[in-house]
Amino acid sequence: MPSRSVTAPTTADQERAWEHVSAVLPPTPLLPTALAPGAFLKAETQQPTGSFKVRGALAALAVLPGGEAAVTASAGNHGLAMAYAATLTGTPVTVVVSTKASPAKVAKMAAYPITLVRHGDDFDAAEAHSLTLPGRYVSAYNDTHVIAGQATIGRELDVQAPGPLTVVAPVGGGGLVAGLALWAEGRGDVSVVGVESAVSRAVSAAVTSGRIEPQVIGDTIADGIAGNIEEGCLTPDLIRGRAELTAVTDAEIHTAMRWLFTEHGLVVEGAGACGIAAVLAGKVAVNGRLIVILSGRNITIPAAINILAENYPSHHDPR
Missing domain, CATH: 3.40.50.1100 (Rossmann fold)
Incomplete structure (x- = not known):
């Protein structure tokens, strides 16, 4: 795959993105959650396409x-x-x-x-x-401009949840966490944590080694964040030193999806539940208020039913 030249978003790029995005999309809601004291879920699942990608x-x-x-x-x-x-x-x-x-x-x-x-x-x-x-x-x-657009989540948090904050989001190619890292860089009271699937760690590998090399990618319910990244990809350089990275297993993601449904009545796709999975598994150090971004809801009904029914009692006790 040929390498493309992509530049980091400037302040002007981020301002332009905010103008375009905020003119079309209202801020997504923050939902209070008992996940941690003062914690919130940032419901990007409420976007018109069901995902922050818009x-x-x-x-x-x-x-x-x-x-x-x-x-x-x-x-x-x-x-x-x-x-x-x-x-x-x-x-x-x-x-x-x-x-x-x-x-x-x-x-x-x-x-x-x-x-x-x-x-x-x-x-x-x-x-x-x-x-x-x-x-x-x-x-x-x-x-x-995609990275600058994803950074607009942070601009909404400036109003909705003043710091100190720990913001947790999924990582596939890294565009979302790169945007959040750029937003957080000028805010000393905000830390960003990115969460990969344990079987798809192309970004963390590049962050650690300083070079992009193909990784073995496994099957995962978090299909939205599975895959390698193109040669010359900008996001590892934007994330390195600006955000922490961790990873979760499919079992942990399934637990998070069930938790979101039972505790909040929310159907969230595998990738969208990765932040919750990391917090529930004790893989996130929280400083200040916790904000977990629910990045997407688009999952087939059969897949959602299968996961939500896992470990659920098959009998009903009428007593």
Whole structure:
């Protein structure tokens, strides 16, 4: 896969993203939770596409010259966000997904007037193919304006939850945590913790080694954060020294999904529950108030039912 030149978002880029995103999307709510004293859940599940990804997509398409087409690859949520943003900006968009992408996310994408391409058995293959197609490539994670768009979550927290804070979010390609890390850098009372799937640790490997090398990626319920990152990816450099990284197993993610349902009545996809999984597993050191970002809700009904029913008693005692 060829290396692309991507620059870190400047202050001006972040301000521009905030203008575009806040003009379209109201702030997502903070939900009080007993997870820790004074803790909140940041419900990005309430976005119109069911995921925080709409922020980055809106920011990226808003700066494209009129009439220019965009192309991207996605595990699902970014493609859905690009499709939604395309309807608002009038941008022609092509989205490449793997043949194994989440059916729930693919079905929602197909409802929008975009060009939807199925290619390859995983995200890495879909991403490689998308880079060969015409149009301005908008990476789900390695894009100046996408990262700036994800940082708008922090701008909302400035008003909703003044520090000190510990903000916990999932990590796939690292765009969300990179954006949060940039936002937090000028705020000495905010720390950021990124959570990967234990079987998909491309970002933490690059942060540790200082170079990007393909990693073995396993199957996980957190399909939205599974995959390698492209050569030359900017996010490890933005995260290094600005955020802590940890990882959770699928068993821990399943526990978190059930906890969110039983304690808050929330259906959250695997990737979206990773922050909760890390906190419940004791993998997050909390300073100040805890904010856990629930990044997405898009999961098939059968998958959600199977996970929620795990370890649930099969009999009913009428007493």
